[in-house]
Amino acid sequence: MVNWKDKMELKIPEGISLDIDGTVINVKGKLGEASRNFRDKYVKVYKKENSIIIAVSKENKFTNGIIGTWYSELKLVFHGVSNGFKYEMKIDFTHFPMRVSVRGNELHVENFLGGKAPRIAKIKNCKVSVKGDRVIIEGIDKRDMGDTAANIERATYIKHFDARVFQDGIYLLKGVNPDEL
Template sequence: MALAVVLREEIPVPEGVEVTIDKEVTVTGPKGELKRKFKSRNVSIRQEDGLVVLETRFPKKKDKAMLGTIKSHISNMIHGLTEGFTYKMKIVHAHFPMTVKAAKDKVTIENFLGERYPRTANIIGTAQVKVQGDEVVITGVNKEDVGQTMANLEQATKIKGKDPRVFQDGIYLVAKE
């Protein structure tokens, strides 16, 4: 007689947040709504009184990894819709003062290392960028959008072909909240 080996993870759903599961997982909270599809045959997602339950039977190594990944994504969706994500970045320049402006879907960096043409970085999804003096604040409900926007800003000011110990100008991540 074989015993069914089941790996089970539970995610508590706080008050004010509603989770709907059909072909995609929809999380609705005080700050909006996020939807995401998860493609995994071996991981089942369902709801039980105030919990989102993830299960896999006879898990292999990849099934365990997928279970953890899906759990993290759903937890991040819930966290984003209740508290949101905030990344703070610092504008650093030694000689040439940079001008950073946030528009609708792009951030423009002018006078970077004295360059004549501005550099741009895309703002992804619903992330919002605010420039306050020498600080850039990126906020949003989707962790992936906020993180990718931050990475785009950092990459736009990456210096190539020069010693990074000497040329330290750029926009760098300082804090995540």
């Protein structure tokens, strides 16, 4: 028989409902729904009244790291479904004017460094809009928003050029401040 010890407790904020199905936690809030799969042999998560308890069966550096990671993930999910997240990226060009547009689940960058073929970045479960020289990414899942921002930066990456001279591209300007959570 495994002896589980409660290690960390996280209060469930008002207006958020939570459902635990095995190792998957589904969180619903006013902005939408997000889920995470927390699977480990020595660490488990369960609901107790209006809070979530993270418990361990074996205590060491490895499990303590998992506890902190899961605590942070749950905090981010709670913040995302109740308040949402917002990233701001800047379109920067000095040589050729770029045309940036959103088409379905893709961001198209045309005339990048005078190229004829558009560069395409995939958008993953978030809302992307272009306003002037800014690209705004909004959503409830910080992972998906980070993937989208990375896809956009990767689409405008310049190989074999001096980055100090050719500073054209789309770069992350403002992200999520952890102190605001």
